[in-house]
Amino acid sequence: MDYALLMLMSSLTLCLPFPSCSAPSVGFYAGSCPAAEIMVKNTVRSASDLDPTIPGKLLRLLFHDCFVEGCDASILLQGNGTERSDPGNRSVDGFAVIDSAKRLLEIFCPETVSCADILALAARDAVEYTGGPSVQIPTGRRDGRISAAANVRPNIIDTSFTLDEMAKLFSIKGLSVDDLVTLSGGHTIGRSHCSSFNDRFKVDPSGSVTVIDSTLDRQYAIQLTKMCPAGARDDSITVNNDPGTPFTFDNQYYRIVLEHKGLFQSDSALVNDNRTRNKVVEFANSRDGFFENWAVSFLKLSMIGVKTGDEGDIRQSCSMPN
Missing domain, CATH: 1.10.420.10 (Peroxidase, domain 2)
Structure with a gap:
């Protein structure tokens, strides 16, 4: 593991002992919602058991979210002129799995776990479910307030790119x-x-x-x-x-x-x-x-432009702003 990544991980875990700290850290929900990651993992597993295409959809969904406005669940917001409405995201899917995990978490831990964290965890779990490596990632992301279709095309990779x-x-x-x-x-x-x-x-x-x-x-x-x-x-x-x-x-x-x-x-x-x-x-x-x-690379991807504290919200519904 390179030195820069070690420094990143160290800075992200400095807040671990302090529940009031808003920076992303491994085990961020240990006190506020201890079963959060298990609930997301079980939701991904159940959906993937029924539809084997789900893991690929969740991984792609994270890419399209993180490359536009950072990993802040802005792609999940519905409405005219949002990222989700842009033709470049027309074939992106997996939204229902994130919504299902969010509904479950709102029952047991209301207004606690961000949609951005759910999406990052779901993509991580999708890879593990299909035989890939298990990756420990920090949580504590906040949900973004900006979602604009105009930001999509300049920020996503096209399949014809050099x-x-x-x-x-x-x-x-x-x-x-x-x-x-x-x-x-x-x-x-x-x-x-x-x-x-x-x-x-x-x-x-x-x-x-x-x-x-x-x-x-x-x-x-x-x-x-x-x-x-x-x-x-x-x-x-x-x-x-x-x-x-x-x-x-x-x-x-x-x-x-x-x-x-x-x-x-x-x-x-x-x-x-x-x-x-x-x-x-x-x-x-x-x-x-x-x-x-x-x-290493997935950790870096999942931390692109994350929002913390007052920079974002904890949405009650992933598809709608508070």
Whole structure:
């Protein structure tokens, strides 16, 4: 673990013995709501048992929240002109799981646990549920009061981004190129709509497949055209990000990317640049190495722009402001 991260964790845990301290810390709810993390974990587990796509949705939901206004649950607010209403978040899901956990917590610990913490914990638990590492994260985030659709597009990664575009945005959020490679491994779970990648190939009237993106394996492109008919934009059609182990959090994603079978252009970009290729190879060869790096990078992701004290609220409903 690098020195900067050790300093971050130390500063976040300084308040642990003092219940009145508002800074995020491990065990923040130990006195006010001791079962908070267990209740979130059980909610995630129950939802995922019924629908195996839930973990991938929760992890993506955290990314889209933290990259816009910080990890403050601003994406959960409903209404015209909110982040949630922007077309860039149209396919984001998992809201019902967060709402379910919040309702439970409001029964046992009213006005105590923030939606921002619930979302961060749920994403953490989603990874663990699917076989990934268990990560200890600080809690004590506050819910943001600002949620604007105009802030979405400039702050989220598009699947067509180049490495330079992704690295620039990650840097703005305090994340490194290594964090970019590591957190891209989240694509090892989840499903994606055809519209997010079908511009990489086309099918002519005779049925012949033309691969527009030369970094995409041709045989894989042919498989994708069968799952995504020509011109398909129907949001009901989705494809597994990882065709081999789609519901298991592992390092298979990196092996697929090295075989030029990454679903997105942004995946392929990782193996076509010397700044990132070696890390992709490293993770493809070592699940443990990937998991160790994931724990570090996920912690950094979950702490982007957190709000504390008077900077935010504890919402009574995650979808509505107080």
